[in-house]
Amino acid sequence: MAPAPRPMLATKADRVPSGEGWSHEVKWDGVRILSDVRAGADGRARLFTRNGNDASIAWPDVHDSPLGDRDLLVDGEVIGLNADGLPDFSVIQERMHVRSATTAAQLAERIPATYMVFDLLRLDGEDLTERPLSERRALLEGLGLSGTWQVPESYDDGAMLFDATLQQGLEGVVSKRLSSRYTFGARSPHWVKLAHRHRFSYVVAGWRPQEGTSDRLAALLVGEPTPDGLMYRGRVGSGIGGAASRLLTGLLADAGREDSAFADEVPRVDATGTHWVEPRVVVDVDTHSRTPGRRLRQPSYRGVRSDLAPEDLIPEDPA
DSSP states (O other), rough: OOOOOOEEEEESSSSSSSSSTEEEEEOOOEEEEEEETTTSTTOOOOEEESSSBBOOTTTTTTBTTTTTTEEEEEEEEEEEEEETTBOHHHHGGGGTTTOOHHHHHHHHHOOOOEEEEEEEETTTTEEETTTTTTHHHHHTTTTTOOTTTTTTOSSSSSHHHHHHHHHOOEEEEEEEEEOOOOOTTTEEEEEEEEEEEEEEEEEEEEEEEEESSSSEEEEEEEEEEETTTTEEEEETTTTOOOHHHHHHHHTTOOBBBOOOSSSSSOHHHHTTEEEEBOOEEEEEESEEEETTTTTEEEOOOEEEOOOOGGGGGOOOOOO
16 A cells, blocks of 8 residues: 655745745644545545544545545645634644544534645646646636635735734745645745744743752743733743743742732643742743633743833723
8 A cells, every 4th residue: 555645844934935936825723634535435535644644534524525526636734713713723633633433523513624725736647746836726726626625815925925914813924936846745945934923921920940950940830911810821931041041030039929829720730840929020922822712822931021010911991
């Protein structure tokens, strides 16, 4: 049996490329899936993850091809929308590893998914991977995909798309050379990705030591002041090096307290081993995004805000 196909991956970039030779797409916050539909399979796709695992059972709402029994292989991303109407990986995370058809069907009813198809790799038995992206994309757009399979827009102006996705709270941008061929399993320099990082200020109400020590600060527990009290937003360890650890240790040295200052419950995995402190110190944190519950995703410490006090972060009453 031939090995399962693996998608071509994009390379990280520090800017959005410009020029007529590039097209630009929204970077979706979902699950990468290759869908393989063979003639005679009644339009039922086999769905393969980025690692080549068969995920067909997990996504019953997207594995029926809108083209019926027509032979094709496409690349795309399965997404789910959060309460704000934005693609959010955390929304569909519990669906990813389901191996029960009954459970998968129940989850599909509760957490519907959409398949954003952005590349066409085989059509009617013809391998298209050696054709340039511009040709593959034109063929894809001509298929008339609909329903749970959608073809997202591509754009000529990458800078515009980058600004628009930032303002809309989307994950970022993927830019692709129109001349690029498709190589399975490769990380291509002709596809580049740039994710947004959002910066917010939070109040420190706890810290955790480095594993194996009792006094070397390695992570902060941070919260957001609200009219209902200080609400827990997450644990931040990335970005705290030696100098930052010493600075924070000094700032928090005389702020210890016996219990948590958070108004809501801190998950046990975060609370265990935490040294609680009075909520006095404000820090800046970069984050990939926030969950519907406003928990930080992939947060990184950026520095102390000595110019801000916790009360400065409480939103003003619009009345």
